[in-house]
Amino acid sequence: MPKVTFVAHDGSKTSVDEPDGVSVMQAAQNAGIGGIVAECGGSMMCATCHVYVAEPWLSKLPAMTATESEMLTMTVSERRGTSRLSCQIVLGAALDGITVELPEKQI
Amino acid sequence: MAQDAAPPRGAPASDIDPFSPQHILNPYAWHHEMRELGALVWLTKYRCFFAPRYAEAFQIIADYQSFSSAAGVGHTNFNKEKPWRQPSMLLEADPPDHTPRRAIVGRILSAPNLRVFRSGFEVEANRLIDRLLQQRDVDAVPEVAQAYVLKVFPDAVGIADGDRMNLLKYGTMVFNAFGPQNDIFDESVRDLGEVGPWIMERCQHRNLEPGKLGDQVYQAVSGGQITAEEAPILVRSFLSAGVDTTIDAVGNALWSFATNPAEWAKVKANQGIVKQAFEEVLRYESPFQTFFRTTTKDVELAGVKIPGNEKVMLNIGSANRDPRKWERPDVFDVSRDVRGHVGLGYGIHACIGQMISRLENEVLLTELARRKVDFEVTGPTEYKVHNTLRGFTKLPMRFKQG
Numbered sequence: 001m002p003k004v005t006f007v008a009h010d011g012s013k014t015s016v017d018e019p020d021g022v023s024v025m026q027a028a029q030n031a032g033i034g035g036i037v038a039e040c041g042g043s044m045m046c047a048t049c050h051v052y053v054a055e056p057w058l059s060k061l062p063a064m065t066a067t068e069s070e071m072l073t074m075t076v077s078e079r080r081g082t083s084r085l086s087c088q089i090v091l092g093a094a095l096d097g098i099t100v101e102l103p104e105k106q107i
Numbered sequence: 108m109a110q111d112a113a114p115p116r117g118a119p120a121s122d123i124d125p126f127s128p129q130h131i132l133n134p135y136a137w138h139h140e141m142r143e144l145g146a147l148v149w150l151t152k153y154r155c156f157f158a159p160r161y162a163e164a165f166q167i168i169a170d171y172q173s174f175s176s177a178a179g180v181g182h183t184n185f186n187k188e189k190p191w192r193q194p195s196m197l198l199e200a201d202p203p204d205h206t207p208r209r210a211i212v213g214r215i216l217s218a219p220n221l222r223v224f225r226s227g228f229e230v231e232a233n234r235l236i237d238r239l240l241q242q243r244d245v246d247a248v249p250e251v252a253q254a255y256v257l258k259v260f261p262d263a264v265g266i267a268d269g270d271r272m273n274l275l276k277y278g279t280m281v282f283n284a285f286g287p288q289n290d291i292f293d294e295s296v297r298d299l300g301e302v303g304p305w306i307m308e309r310c311q312h313r314n315l316e317p318g319k320l321g322d323q324v325y326q327a328v329s330g331g332q333i334t335a336e337e338a339p340i341l342v343r344s345f346l347s348a349g350v351d352t353t354i355d356a357v358g359n360a361l362w363s364f365a366t367n368p369a370e371w372a373k374v375k376a377n378q379g380i381v382k383q384a385f386e387e388v389l390r391y392e393s394p395f396q397t398f399f400r401t402t403t404k405d406v407e408l409a410g411v412k413i414p415g416n417e418k419v420m421l422n423i424g425s426a427n428r429d430p431r432k433w434e435r436p437d438v439f440d441v442s443r444d445v446r447g448h449v450g451l452g453y454g455i456h457a458c459i460g461q462m463i464s465r466l467e468n469e470v471l472l473t474e475l476a477r478r479k480v481d482f483e484v485t486g487p488t489e490y491k492v493h494n495t496l497r498g499f500t501k502l503p504m505r506f507k508q509g
Contacts, residue, residue, distance in 0.1 A: 039218050
């Protein structure tokens with residue numbers, strides 16, 4: 001099962017294993033990671049599952065859709081070049097070991 | 108006529124009419140019957156497949172490439188029959204046409220863009236609650252659900268006050284059109300009268316309050332993201348899709364809590380669970396029940412080969428009560444893990460107004476809970492006879508200070 005590591009804004013790390021097909025947002029919710037809110041449950045309607053994804057993982061992610069990009073204009077914490085919505089990152093073998101950094105605030 | 112009934116093609120067949128008044132009014136028994144019959148059922152009356160269980164329904168909604176919306180999300184297949192109405196620009200379009208529209212409207216209706224409305228919704232919710240505590244005995248359909256939603260939502264879109272009951276006639280017709288062209292649909296068209304031109308006039312830029320949601324759609328025209336012709340149609344879709352559905356959700360929420368007072372007690376004790384509790388309402392009594400997709404090619408689903416260009420019917424209410432997915436599905440339980448319910452759909456066609464509908468409901472329920480208001484059903488209730496929506500036409504209730 002792919003492993004995903006969440007780095008909270010205070011630097012603390014949590015790692016979880018989830019089956020293929022689970023999104024990083026769902027993994028965070030299953031693990032009770034407080035820094036992911038996900039008000040809309042994965043519909044790209046709330047911009048509250050915002051994460052920063054550093055290399056080498058960023059370039060392994062599928063291209064962003066227009067909707068995801070629009071939604072990232074609405075985040076509470078600053079949008080960076082590494083910003084993604086974690087509901088749109090689906091775990092699989094290629095992303096085993098991915099690390100995502102959580103922004104200071106989601107709401 | 109027997110020769111008209113297509114072969115079941117590997118799926119069990121049923122001659123049930125899901126759109127008959129008796130089945131509309133009592134959906135859960137025949138949902139159960141269909142789920143037990145098979146993962147995919149051939150409906151002989153409508154000559155289409157029906158996926159009554161959660162797993163297949165979810166698969167169909169998620170796989171928009173195999174299951175298209177562009178041939179209409181109603182029973183009529185626009186690939187086979189000329190559309191008798193203009194297809195919806197958002198709901199009845201596939202990528203790539205759908206993509207830029209969804210992106211821009213999705214941003215306008217996103218949670219961060221809506222936060223500015225919360226305090227206004229709270230004021231209206233509290234005015235309403237003051238009134239309810241004085242009146243005590245009310246019909247909660249007109250006096251709570253319609254009164255609240257017809258105030259806050261059109262205000263947020265930025266249309267002028269007055270004649271807002273017209274919005275109900277329009278929404279009723281639009282959602283009935285997602286079923287077959289039966290008597291129920293015909294009656295809603297007859298009731299429509301001159302509402303079509305009236306609503307279109309309300310959606311013109313000059314009639315929309317600056318800065319509100321409707322005006323923001325027109326601002327996207329200046330940004331080049333949508334065309335000037337698309338703007339009024341998109342604003343109209345806010346008004347057609349966002350009123351009846353949310354009113355039904357408010358009514359269904361009040362009824363669910365009134366008939367499960369222990370669950371309301373949990374919400375009163377901890378308003379932090381209001382959001383989750385409202386999601387359980389959407390699962391338990393889903394306001395938008397039925398719609399269709401059309402296969403883009405031969406697709407195998409649940410071991411059945413569905414040919415291309417065939418209609419497949421879904422029922423959200425049935426998926427949301429499938430015991431293969433949910434423990435004790437017929438129990439209203441605000442403590443359950445309700446994630447994954449499809450009350451608002453899923454994926455690229457998930458309800459685009461979901462965040463404002465949630466906000467309206469969440470604010471009203473939060474204020475009722477914060478003020479420790481209790482409510483009970485005081486007389487016979489009536490459900491609407493509608494092709495796709497589930498909600499009350501009559502809901503006698505008493506509100507009192509708890």
